[in-house]
Amino acid sequence: MFSEYRIHPALLHLLYCLLCSAGEEVVRLQELEGNTVTIHTGLTGVQSDAHILWFYRSESVEIRIVNSQIIRGEIITDYYSEKFRDRLQLNRNSGSLIITNMSREDSGVYKLNIITGISSVWSFSVDVYAPVSKPIIRNQAEKRSVSLRESCSPLCSVENGKDVNLSWYEEKERISSISSSDCSECLSLPLNITNPNSTYTCVAANPVSNQTTQLNITNICYKAVSGQNVKRDQSSSLAAVLIPVLIVALSILFLWFWKKKKKQQDSQDAELNYTEVKTTTRNSRESHEINRAGMTEEDQSDSVDYSEIRH
Numbered sequence: 069m070f071s072e073y074r075i076h077p078a079l080l081h082l083l084y085c086l087l088c089s090a091g092e093e094v095v096r097l098q099e100l101e102g103n104t105v106t107i108h109t110g111l112t113g114v115q116s117d118a119h120i121l122w123f124y125r126s127e128s129v130e131i132r133i134v135n136s137q138i139i140r141g142e143i144i145t146d147y148y149s150e151k152f153r154d155r156l157q158l159n160r161n162s163g164s165l166i167i168t169n170m171s172r173e174d175s176g177v178y179k180l181n182i183i184t185g186i187s188s189v190w191s192f193s194v195d196v197y198a199p200v201s202k203p204i205i206r207n208q209a210e211k212r213s214v215s216l217r218e219s220c221s222p223l224c225s226v227e228n229g230k231d232v233n234l235s236w237y238e239e240k241e242r243i244s245s246i247s248s249s250d251c252s253e254c255l256s257l258p259l260n261i262t263n264p265n266s267t268y269t270c271v272a273a274n275p276v277s278n279q280t281t282q283l284n285i286t287n288i289c290y291k292a293v294s295g296q297n298v299k300r301d302q303s304s305s306l307a308a309v310l311i312p313v314l315i316v317a318l319s320i321l322f323l324w325f326w327k328k329k330k331k332q333q334d335s336q337d338a339e340l341n342y343t344e345v346k347t348t349t350r351n352s353r354e355s356h357e358i359n360r361a362g363m364t365e366e367d368q369s370d371s372v373d374y375s376e377i378r379h
C-alpha cells in the first residue's frame with residue numbers, strides 16, 4: 069500500500085506531462101491595459117476542501133502566484149508574487165482569479181491546478197494590449213498640381229504596437245490594409261483616391277481597441293495650394309493699390325514732358341525746318357550668328373539700310 073501511494077503522484081505527473089506535450093486546450097484572453105480581468109474557469113461548486121493553485125508563466129519561467137488550501141479546517145490562501153502584489157483575488161467556489169490593473173507585462177500563460185482526489189489543470193493565455201494610438205494622415209505628394217491624382221497622395225500611419233492593423237475604408241468598405249505583429253516600426257498605408265466625393269477613413273485597430281481618422285481632402289490636399297492662393301491674393305491686392313498710383317504718376321510725368329517738348333518745338337519751328345536721316349547697318353557680330361545658322365555669305369551681303377525721314 070505504501071509503495072502504491074508513492075507511485076500514484078508520479079503517474080499523475082507523467083499523465084499531466086503527456087497532456088502538456090499533446091497540447092492541452094488553452095483559453096485565449098485579450099485584454100486592455102489597466103482593466104480588471106477575471107479569468108473565468110467555468111467551474112461551479114469546487115469542493116470546499118480542494119487545494120487550488122495558480123501559476124504564471126512568461127518566457128519559460130513559471131512562478132506560483134496563488135496557493136489556497138485547507139489546513140486544520142481553516143482556509144489559508146497565500147499570494148506569493150511580488151509582481152502581482154495586492155492585485156490578485158481568488159474565488160474558491162469557481163477557482164476563478166481576479167487580477168486588477170492589468171499591465172502589458174502581465175501577458176503570459178496562467179495555469180490553474182485544482183487538486184481534490186485527482187489533479188486537474190486548465191491553461192489561459194492572456195495578452196494585454198495598450199489602446200491603439202490614433203492614426204495620422206498626411207500628404208506625400210511633392211508637387212502641387214491641379215490634378216487631384218498628382219497632388220494628393222495621402223499616407224496614413226500609426227505608431228506601431230502589438231498586433232496592430234491599419235486599414236483604409238471607402239465609405240463602409242475596406243479597400244486596403246496592412247498588419248504587423250512586430251512592434252518595432254511605424255505602420256503606414258498609402259491611399260489612392262478614386263472618387264473625391266467618397267468619405268475615406270483610416271482605421272487603426274488592435275484586438276482590444278480601435279481609432280479612426282477621417283481624410284479631409286480639402287485639408288490634406290488643397291491646404292498648400294490654398295496657401296499659395298492667399299499669397300497671390302495679397303500680392304494682387306498690393307497690385308490693385310500700386311497700379312493706379314503708377315498710372316497717375318506716369319500720366320503726370322507724360323503731361324509734363326509733353327508740355328515741355330511742345331514749348332521747345334514751338335520755338336524751334338519758328339527758327340527752321342530740318343531733315344534727320346538715320347542709317348542702320350547690321351554689324352559683324354550679327355553676321356557671324358547668321359553664319360552659324362547656316363546662311364550663305366550672299367544672304368548677308370545684301371543687308372538692308374533703313375532710312376527714317378522725319379520733318
Ligand SMILES: *[C@@H]1O[C@H](CO)[C@@H](O)[C@H](O)[C@H]1NC(C)=O
Nearest residue numbers: 101102168169170171172173
Ligand atoms: C496600475 O499600474 C500602473 C503600472 O503598471 C501604475 O502606474 C498605476 O498607478 C496603477 N493604477 C492603479 C489604480 O493601481
Ligand SMILES: *[C@@H]1O[C@H](CO)[C@@H](O)[C@H](O)[C@H]1NC(C)=O
Nearest residue numbers: 217243244257258259260261
Ligand atoms: C494607385 O494607382 C496607380 C495608378 O492608378 C497604381 O499604379 C498604383 O499602384 C496604385 N497604388 C496603390 C497603393 O493602390
Ligand SMILES: *[C@@H]1O[C@H](CO)[C@@H](O)[C@H](O)[C@H]1NC(C)=O
Nearest residue numbers: 216261262263264265266267
Ligand atoms: C462629385 O460630386 C460632384 C457634385 O456633387 C459631381 O459633379 C461629380 O461628378 C462627382 N464626381 C464623382 C467622381 O462622382
Ligand SMILES: *[C@@H]1O[C@H](CO)[C@@H](O)[C@H](O)[C@H]1NC(C)=O
Nearest residue numbers: 231232233247273274275276
Ligand atoms: C488584423 O488582420 C488580420 C489579417 O487580416 C486579422 O486576422 C486580424 O483579426 C486583424 N486584427 C484586428 C485587430 O483587426
Ligand SMILES: *[C@@H]1O[C@H](CO)[C@@H](O)[C@H](O)[C@H]1NC(C)=O
Nearest residue numbers: 271272273274276277278279
Ligand atoms: C471599433 O471599436 C468599437 C468599440 O469601441 C466597435 O464598436 C467597432 O466595431 C470597432 N470598429 C472596428 C472597425 O473594429
Ligand SMILES: *[C@@H]1O[C@H](CO)[C@@H](O)[C@H](O)[C@H]1NC(C)=O
Nearest residue numbers: 282283284285286287288291
Ligand atoms: C476639412 O477641413 C476644413 C479646414 O480645416 C474644414 O473647414 C472642413 O470643415 C473640414 N471638413 C470635414 C468634412 O471635416
